[in-house]
Amino acid sequence: MNTNGNIYTVVYTAIIVIAVAAVLAFASQRLKPLQDANEKAETISQILNAAQFEFDASSNDAILAFYKENISFAMLLDAGGETVGELNTEEAEIVGLSELKAQNANIKNGADYAIPIYFFKNGVKVVPIYGAGLWGPVWGYIALAPQGSEIVGAYFDHASETPGLGGKIKDDPAFRGQFAGKSVDYADAAYILGIVKGGAPEGKANAVDAISGATMTSKGLDEAINVWLRAYAGFLNQQVEE
Numbered sequence: 001m002n003t004n005g006n007i008y009t010v011v012y013t014a015i016i017v018i019a020v021a022a023v024l025a026f027a028s029q030r031l032k033p034l035q036d037a038n039e040k041a042e043t044i045s046q047i048l049n050a051a052q053f054e055f056d057a058s059s060n061d062a063i064l065a066f067y068k069e070n071i072s073f074a075m076l077l078d079a080g081g082e083t084v085g086e087l088n089t090e091e092a093e094i095v096g097l098s099e100l101k102a103q104n105a106n107i108k109n110g111a112d113y114a115i116p117i118y119f120f121k122n123g124v125k126v127v128p129i130y131g132a133g134l135w136g137p138v139w140g141y142i143a144l145a146p147q148g149s150e151i152v153g154a155y156f157d158h159a160s161e162t163p164g165l166g167g168k169i170k171d172d173p174a175f176r177g178q179f180a181g182k183s184v185d186y187a188d189a190a191y192i193l194g195i196v197k198g199g200a201p202e203g204k205a206n207a208v209d210a211i212s213g214a215t216m217t218s219k220g221l222d223e224a225i226n227v228w229l230r231a232y233a234g235f236l237n238q239q240v241e242e
Contacts, residue, residue, distance in 0.1 A: 040064075043094055050141035050155040051124045052180070064092045072121045076114040081234030084114045094118075100130040100139060104224075107231045115231060124152050127232050131224025134216040136160040138169060138224060142179070142193075144236070151193075154179035156221065166217030178208035184229060186237045192229045195222035 041060035044067045048055055053070065056062040068089065076085035076095075087093040095103075095116040106113040118126040123146035130139040140156030154176050156169040168175050184193050185206040193206050195218050200207035210218035229236070 039096060040092070040094065043096060044092065046155045046157060047094070047118055047126050047141050050153050051120060051126050051143040052153040067092050070120050070122070072119045074116060074118045076116055077232065077235050078112065078114060079231065079234060081232075081236075081238060087116060087118075095128070097130070097137075097139060100128055101137065104130045104227070107227060113231065115228070117232070117235070127228065127236075129221075129224045129228040131220055131227065133158050133161050133169075133220040134166050134214075135162070138217065138221050140169075140221075140224075142225070142229070144184070149183045149185075151179050151182045151184065158217070161217050162214070165211065166214040168211050168214065169217060169221055172211070175208075175211060182206060182208060184236070186233050191222070192226050192233075195219075195225070 037060055041063045044063055045055075045057055048063070048067065048070075053066070055066040071089045071092075074087035074089055074093070075083050076087070078084045087095070103113045103115050105111075107115075116128065120126070124143050125146075126141050126143045128139065128141050130137065132138065136159035138156065138158045138161065140154060142154045143152040144150065145152055156176065158167065158170055161167045161169065163171070179193075182193065183205045186192055188194075188206055191206065194200070194204075194208070195210045196204075196207045197210045197215060197218065199209050210222075
C-alpha cells in the first residue's frame with residue numbers, strides 16, 4: 001500500500017481512532033465501580049458534614065462504616081409528605097446527584113416526585129437541595145433538629161462556580177456556619193429560608209447573609225433551598241406543628 005496516499009491516511013487514522021476509543025471505553029468500564037464508590041462516599045460525607053458529625057474521612061470504607069453506625073432510617077417522600085419508598089441503610093443506599101437533578105425537574109414541572117430524607121440516631125434529619133448557580137449546578141444538604149424547624153447545620157457544593165466568589169458556598173466555613181441555629185418558616189411568604197443580598201434583616205431567624213460579589217450564585221442557591229424545602233413542606237411542617 002502506498003503510505004503516502006489518501007487511502008492509507010484514511011485507513012491509518014480510522015484504526016488509531018478505533019483503537020483509542022476501545023481503550024477509553026475499556027478504561028471507563030473498569031474504573032466506573034471505583035468512580036461510583038468515590039461519588040457515594042463523597043455524598044455521604046456531605047450529608048454527615050451537614051449534620052455536624054465528626055468522622056474519619058480517611059477512606060471510603062471508614063465513611064460508610066460511620067454512616068451505617070449512625071443512620072437510623074431513610075425514606076422517599078412525595079409532595080403530600082407520604083412515604084413512597086425506603087432506602088436500604090444496611091447497604092448505605094443514598095440518592096445521588098443524577099437522581100436529585102431528575103427530581104428537581106419533577107418538582108419544578110409539577111410532576112410526581114420521590115425525594116429522600118435521612119434520619120440519624122441522634123434525632124437529626126437531613127434533606128438535600130439541588131438547583132442552578134451561575135455556571136452550573138449547585139447542591140447541598142440541610143440538617144434539621146428533631147422538631148423540624150431549627151437548623152443544625154448545612155453543607156453546599158457546586159460544579160463550576162467562581163473560586164473566591166460563588167465557590168465560597170463550599171469553601172467558606174463562615175458562610176455555611178450562618179445556617180446553624182437558624183430556623184425554617186413555612187409561613188413566611190418571602191422565603192422559607194432566605195439568602196439575602198445586603199444582609200439578613202435583623203431579627204430574621206430564617207435568613208442568612210448572601211455572599212458579597214456572588215449575586216447569581218447566592219440567588220441560585222437561595223432558590224434551590226426554597227424550592228426543595230417547599231417540596232418537603234408536607235412532611236416537615238407536620239413535625240414543626242407537633
